[in-house]
Amino acid sequence: MRAIVKWKKGDGFVELREVAKPVIDSEDVLIKVRAVGICGTDIHILHDEFNYRPPVIMGHEYSGEIIETGEKVKGWKVGERVVSELHTGACRVCRLCRTGNSQICPEKRPIGSGTDGAFAEFMKVPSWLLHRIPEEVSFEEAALTEPTAICIHSILEKTGIETGDFVAILGPGPIGLLAVQVVKSASTSYVLMTGTSKDVNPRLKIAGELGVDYILNVDEEDPVSKVKQLTNGEGADVVVEASGSPLAINQAFQMVRRGGRISAPGMTKEEKVETPWNMGIMKGIEITLPFSSGYTSWEKALHLIVSKKINVNSLITQRFSLKNWSKAFSLMEKGQVIKALLIP
C-alpha cells in the first residue's frame, strides 16, 4: 500500500512510499482510511520539532471503515465507520490509565508519531480506542473529531467556561477556530480572536462567520490593551492560547484578569518559553496544560458535530491525494488553508 513515511530523524525526510499492508494482532481492527487531516503536529514532525520514532507512517486525525477484526475483538464488526483516540501502546494498568488519563501514560506510542498512522491506505488500531461515527456525519467531518476533542478536553473539561465569560482565543488556526465553536456551544460568552496580517484571509474571515465577537489583527492593534479596554480594565476571564507564539504566550499572562484562567490546547515549537511567572502568581491565575484528549471528550466531540453545534465543514478548505502531500503541507504552513484533508 502507499503511505507517507517520516523515515529518518532530522528536518525533512518525509516521502510517499510503497509499504507492507499492516497485519493485525488479536485485539486490533484493520481500517481502510477514508479521510485524514493534516495537523500542526505533522508539520512539527516534518521539521523535527516533535517526538517521533522513525520510520513511521504519519497522520492521526483520521476516519475510516473497519475491514477486518482480530479474534479477541468484541463489540466491533466489519463495515462499521470509526474514528479513534491516539493512545496506542498505553499500558492500561498504570495509575494514569486507570484514572482515565491514558493520553499521558508514559508507555503511550501515539498513532502517527510513535506508531504507524493514517497517511496510508490502511492502518491497524487496538479496538479499545475506537469510537463510532454517527450515521449523519461524513468521513470528512469525522476526520476533525480529534482536534475537536482536544478543544473540548482543554477548554470545557479542564478550564471550564461560564456564561458571560470574556474569552480571548489567540491564533486562528484549526484549533483556534474549533475553540471558538466549543466555547460558543457551551455558553453565551464574548469571544475575541487574534491573528496576524497573513491570517486575514481565509482564517480570520471564517472566524467572523463563526460568530467571533471581536477580531483583532496583532500587526495593527495591541491585543493586551484592546482586551483591557473591552473588559473595563479587568482583563479576560479565560485566555485560550492556540498560536504557539512565545509573544502570544506572554500576552496571555498580561491580558488574563486577576483570578482568570489560561488554557493551552496546542503546543509551541520552542523548547522553552520565557514567561512572567511571578505576574501569574500575583494575579492568582490558573494555567491548564492538558495534553491530548480522552474518551469523554471524543464522545462529546462527536455529539457536538452530529448536532451541528460545531460546524467542521467550514474548516475543511482543501482535499489532496496522498501523492500531493507536500503541496498540502506547504499550503498549511503558509496559513493558506485551514484544514487540508488527504483522501487516500
Ligand SMILES: [Zn+2]
Ligand atoms: Zn492533531
Ligand SMILES: [Zn+2]
Ligand atoms: Zn498506562
